[in-house]
């Protein structure tokens with residue numbers, strides 16, 4: 081397979097961007113420290129599952145904009161709906177007509193909650209859910225699943241990570257943790273009558289399936305203790321099921337949060353929930369204390385809502401959930417066959433569901449290893465696949481794209497195998513390894 085070697089403009093971009101943008105990107109997980117040195121520094125264009133970098137190199141995209149691009153880059157029906165909305169005006173001094181249309185369609189589609197509040201970022205809606213829970217229960221603390229690595233860039237979550245600089249210590253004490261799939265850890269948290277926990281927040285599923293009826297048992301316990309259950313569908317929504325992973329597993333949260341892939345990469349996020357909770361953010365209860373829920377200038381920008389409507393229509397029209405699962409099955413199978421062919425079963429592991437899975441990279445001793453992971457990324461990128469460990473099959477990942485990923489993986493496994501045999505990536509990995517996003521020191 082032809083290897084990509086032209087990175088001149090990428091190098092210039094990387095040399096300059098950190099002078100203007102702290103971190104060199106607006107999402108830490110897109111930053112230079114997350115990739116090998118041969119990664120394209122910036123993407124200038126995307127079409128379907130293909131993206132092009134500054135130097136004109138073409139790649140197959142595996143993560144699709146942090147999994148927000150749920151159909152494909154530049155997907156015409158969505159882009160057209162956005163353009164139409166833009167020409168009709170994006171922001172008015174009163175609600176836009178599309179707000180009611182979008183609210184009805186979204187609630188009817190996700191079959192979760194009675195009311196919805198839209199926003200531009202996932203962090204806005206998870207933080208809003210926490211605020212509502214505190215108001216509803218008159219309790220103060222939040223409990224999060226410690227295995228789930230991101231809920232918000234706001235302090236109630238970031239204070240629990242090693243990157244707690246700039247956050248008062250008192251804030252950290254307001255967030256407790258429990259373990260996903262460990263019901264006893266949830267029970268322990270709520271055992272004391274003074275627990276002061278307003279809500280539990282977790283993703284319904286990540287790469288491990290819920291076991292031993294975990295979600296249902298937690299929902300029942302929360303109900304019993306008057307604690308609200310928030311299920312964060314930011315990643316799982318529109319992947320496991322159009323109605324979210326909680327409906328896939330048949331569990332009902334008090335609130336759910338949505339974003340990323342509900343508008344094919346456009347900025348539209350949502351908080352859904354029970355009417356008696358959501359109505360606390362309303363203005364119909366004259367005389368009651370007012371709760372300032374989500375109120376942002378751009379929250380209901382017409383373009384984002386138009387993108388969401390067109391995305392939902394496309395998913396329904398083409399039955400995209402089923403096709404994404406089917407494509408994911410094929411991709412996963414092909415990759416597994418390649419792992420087996422190279423005898424790498426003990427060091428490379430595909431974890432997760434066909435609709436979203438990751439490659440876990442281990443060293444020769446079987447330990448998860450970022451240096452070996454970087455080598456895999458380097459080789460995949462060199463073979464034209466923009467790969468960061470995650471595989472998100474979409475409508476745009478058709479046979480040719482799946483075959484390309486598989487061929488690149490085959491070539492990359494041959495190199496990986498050499499590193500495993502040598503017990504080191506030295507001589508093979510160029511530059512520094514990728515680092516964890518959440519770390520104490522830069």
Ligand SMILES: Cc1ncc(COP(=O)(O)O)c(C=O)c1O
Pocket residue numbers: 200201202203204206230231232233283312314315339340
């Ligand atoms: C599970 C989960 N919740 C919440 C968020 C926050 O969303 P946003 O980045 O849009 O603020 C993310 C983003 O990565 C996420 O993965």
